[in-house]
Every structure is written in C-alpha cells, then in structure tokens.
Amino acid sequence: MRHLIDIKDLSVNEIDELIKVAKDIIANPVKYQDKCNHKKLATLFFEPSTRTRLSFESAMMELGGNVIGFSSASSSSTAKGESVSDTIRTVGCYSDIIAMRHPKEGAPLVASIKSTVPIINAGDGGHNHPTQTLTDLLTISCEKGRLDNLTIGLCGDLKFGRTVHSLITAMSRYKGIKFVLISPEELKVPEYVKDEILDKNNIPYIETNNIETYMADLDILYMTRVQRERFFNEEDYLRLKDYYILNKSKLENAKKDLCIMHPLPRVNEISVEVDDDPRACYFKQVRYGKFIRMALILKLLGIDE
Numbered sequence: 159m160r161h162l163i164d165i166k167d168l169s170v171n172e173i174d175e176l177i178k179v180a181k182d183i184i185a186n187p188v189k190y191q192d193k194c195n196h197k198k199l200a201t202l203f204f205e206p207s208t209r210t211r212l213s214f215e216s217a218m219m220e221l222g223g224n225v226i227g228f229s230s231a232s233s234s235s236t237a238k239g240e241s242v243s244d245t246i247r248t249v250g251c252y253s254d255i256i257a258m259r260h261p262k263e264g265a266p267l268v269a270s271i272k273s274t275v276p277i278i279n280a281g282d283g284g285h286n287h288p289t290q291t292l293t294d295l296l297t298i299s300c301e302k303g304r305l306d307n308l309t310i311g312l313c314g315d316l317k318f319g320r321t322v323h324s325l326i327t328a329m330s331r332y333k334g335i336k337f338v339l340i341s342p343e344e345l346k347v348p349e350y351v352k353d354e355i356l357d358k359n360n361i362p363y364i365e366t367n368n369i370e371t372y373m374a375d376l377d378i379l380y381m382t383r384v385q386r387e388r389f390f391n392e393e394d395y396l397r398l399k400d401y402y403i404l405n406k407s408k409l410e411n412a413k414k415d416l417c418i419m420h421p422l423p424r425v426n427e428i429s430v431e432v433d434d435d436p437r438a439c440y441f442k443q444v445r446y447g448k449f450i451r452m453a454l455i456l457k458l459l460g461i462d463e
C-alpha cells in the first residue's frame with residue numbers, strides 16, 4: 159500500500175507518469191469515468207479548504223466513485239477528544255482512500271502508520287502540501303512545455319507556506335532549475351529546506367526582499383499569501399500582510415512568456431488587474447488540480463489507467 163505524505167514519496171519517473179495520465183484524462187475524460195465505480199474517497203479536513211477538498215471530491219466523482227468526509231474538525235469526534243489515529247482507523251472501515259488536511263505538522267504521517275487504506279497529505283501545518291505541488295508541476299508542464307531549465311521566483315511567505323516547501327523539494331530534482339526566493343527577512347525559506355534540499359543538491363538560489371530586482375529573469379513567478387493562521391501575533395501579520403502586491407507596473411520588465419502562479423486563496427498579493435494578463439495562470443492552475451488528483455487516486459488505488 160502506498161501513501162503520499164511527502165512529495166519525495168514519489169520518484170521523478172512516477173511524477174512524470176502522473177502528469178502523463180493527467181494530460182490523457184484532460185484529452186479523454188470519458189475513458190476514465192467509470193474507473194473508480196464503487197470506490198469511496200474520504201476527505202478529512204481539520205483545517206479550512208476550498209480548492210483542495212473540492213478538487214479531490216470532484217476528481218473522485220469524475221472517476222465514477224463516491225465521497226464521504228467532513229470539512230471541519232468541529233463536526234467530527236475530534237471535538238470530543240478523539241485522536242487522529244483512532245479517527246483514521248474508523249474512517250478506513252468506511253472508505254478505500256483518505257485525503258487528510260491537518261494543522262499539525264506530521265499528522266498525516268502519524269495517520270498513515272495506523273491506516274489500512276492509502277493516506278494522502280492534503281496539507282499539514284506549515285510543512286508540506288504534496289498534491290498542490292503535483293498541481294503546480296502539471297501547470298508548469300502544460301504552460302511552459304517543460305519542467306527543467308527554469309528560473310522560478312517564489313514570493314511572499316516562504317517560511318510558513320507549505321506549498322513553497324513541497325515545490326522547492328520537487329523542482330530541485332529537475333535539471334537546470336534556479337530559484338529566486340523573494341520574501342521579507344522574517345518570512346525567509348526555513349533553514350532545513352535550504353540545507354536539506356537546496357544546498358545538498360547544489361541548486362543555485364538568490365534571496366532578496368525586492369520583487370522587481372530579478373523580475374526580468376523569471377520564467378515562473380509563484381506568489382503566496384502571508385499565512386495568518388501560523389503567526390504567533392496579529393501585529394506581525396498586519397505589518398507583513400501587504401508586503402508584496404503584484405500589479406501591472408511591477409510586471410513591466412517581466413518576460414512575455416512568464417507564468418504567474420498562486421496556489422490560492424489570494425488575499426491582497428496579486429492585484430485583480432493582473433487577472434486579465436495572459437501570463438496569469440492561477441485560475442488555470444485550479445483546474446489542473448482536479449486532473450492530477452484523478453491520476454493520483456488511480457495510482458494509489460492501483461487502478462490501471
């Protein structure tokens with residue numbers, strides 16, 4: 159049985175294969191519509207979500223399967239004091255696969271140890287978010303036509319942004335990748351990511367707090383929201399929340415084929431005037447999220463595509 163807790167649980171070949179299947183699903187949806195007949199996905203969301211939960215549910219439905227679950231801890235027995243392990247053992251009796259989001263780093267890993275069905279980490283605290291990364295990789299592959307030889311700017315809350323940590327981990331395995339890490343001093347990429355991923359693999363990167371300095375070099379600009387729920391005090395959040403607001407003028411020197419991404423939700427960090435720019439890819443990214451999750455469900459359930 160396979161789980162997806164960390165993006166490194168998948169080899170580069172497996173990721174490339176998932177992307178291939180997702181593209182085939184986009185081209186031939188009918189071929190896949192009964193692949194998960196009589197299968198159930200459980201979505202256990204102990205933290206708020208719009209895209210991740212609904213894309214998982216819609217993915218399972220488009221494969222012909224069914225969905226059960228809860229969208230907040232307060233409506234589950236967690237509110238009565240049940241442990242994650244006991245919840246997982248229970249839900250495994252009612253479902254074939256589980257997608258789980260939790261505010262505590264490592265909770266999906268703990269769940270996977272006790273689980274009788276595959277567990278997918280749908281985001282654990284400020285740690286990892288591997289299925290957002292699969293979404294991001296499918297987006298990059300479709301929009302740029304490649305996953306190698308790219309200069310990627312990551313901007314915003316690089317400290318608490320779990321999508322950033324998983325994306326750096328995944329992209330560091332492709333050739334010719336360079337990162338420009340754009341954040342205020344307090345929200346820099348954690349040392350463990352720099353040590354264990356970037357430095358260890360000799361990946362070139364620059365850290366800056368200025369979004370415009372390297373704009374002209376970027377193939378991808380990945381904006382992120384300041385993660386209010388992970389801050390220790392509201393004052394710091396209020397001081398940092400509008401540090402970056404991407405608008406038309408900041409894009410003046412950007413490449414014509416820049417791909418602007420954002421895992422969403424957006425708060426203020428991309429001005430709505432950018433939405434009409436042909437380089438804005440964040441709503442396409444939302445759509446890709448469903449197809450790659452369909453491919454992932456098939457893989458983890460061992461269903462031949």
Ligand code: NCD
Binds near residue numbers: 209210290382
């Ligand atoms: C992200 C998350 O939950 O980490 N959202 C998502 O899943 N698309 C990003 C965020 O909340 O800022």
